[in-house]
Amino acid sequence: MAVREQVNGVRVGVRYAVADHTGDIGGDWYLTTPLPSGDVMLAVGDVMGHGRAAAATMVQLRAAMTRLALAGDEPGAILAALNRMLCRRPSTTLATAVCGRFRPADHSLTWSRAGHLPILRASATGVSALAQPSGMALGVDPAARYATARVVVDPGDLLLMYTDGVVEQRDQAIDQGVQHLADDVRLAMRGSAPGERLRTALDIARRGNPDDDACLLAAEPV
Known part of the structure; x- marks a missing residue:
């Protein structure tokens, strides 16, 4: 499944693939929500496991993040609220997520x-991971705090958020998979016209693990 749209001055594309060898839906999800302020909330998340429980949790987390973002909460506060929600459950449910508020007015991304x-940033000079603010997985510690970071995204740059199904392979460390994704996107940036970079990046990125759901979100200011 591939989706491309423009949201509050941000061109967004998403590629989502379900696992090849399981009939159970997984917990991968994404969010591209326009906010009343003119900003955009961008997010990707992954609930551990497959089946109805993982899918139901995914829907709840996505809905809660949307509600909190529309209410004006910043990324760190949103993740803290989602974490408390999971920690209140009687059984252990773990999830990971990354979310960022992009402000077209100054081209800044505030994220947790x-x-x-890590989020990847692709520019004319290369592809690299953004500095990672601290924050443990959701559902571990109800008192966990989630730091924020801020970066200015220049016109023509791409931001990429993704789940581990995009980069994870059985025979290599996940850091190697992230590097392979960065290499693929670097080729897309080098060989494509400015208006085609997002589409080409989504098309060229290899899928790491066919046994897991995979979600790749790419965004660029317009």
């Missing part, structure tokens, strides 16, 4: 992460 893989 909960045990999730």
Whole structure:
């Protein structure tokens, strides 16, 4: 499944693939929500496991994040609230997530992460991971806090958020998978016209693990 749209001055594309060898739906999800302020909330998350429980939790987390973002909460506060929600459950449910508020007015991204893989930033000079603010996975410690980071995203740059199904492979460390994704996107940036980079990046990125759901979100200011 591929989706491309423009949201509050941000071009967004998403590629989502379900696991090849399981009939159970997983817990991967994404969010591209326009906010009343003119900003955009971008997020990707992954609930551990497959089946109805994982899918139901995914729906609840996505809905809660949307509600909190529309109410004006910042990324760190949103993740803290989701974490408390999972920690109140009688059984252990773990999830990872990354979310960022993009402000078209100054091209800034304010973001937080909960045990999730780093955001990649692709520009004319290369592809690299953004500095990772501290934040453990959701559902571990109800008192956990989630730091925020801020970066200015120049016109023509791409931001990429993704779940581990995009980069994880059985025979290599996950850091190697992240590097492979960065290499693929670097090729897309080098060989594509400015207006085609997002589409090409989504098309060229290899899928890491066919036995897991995979979600890749790419966003660029317009």
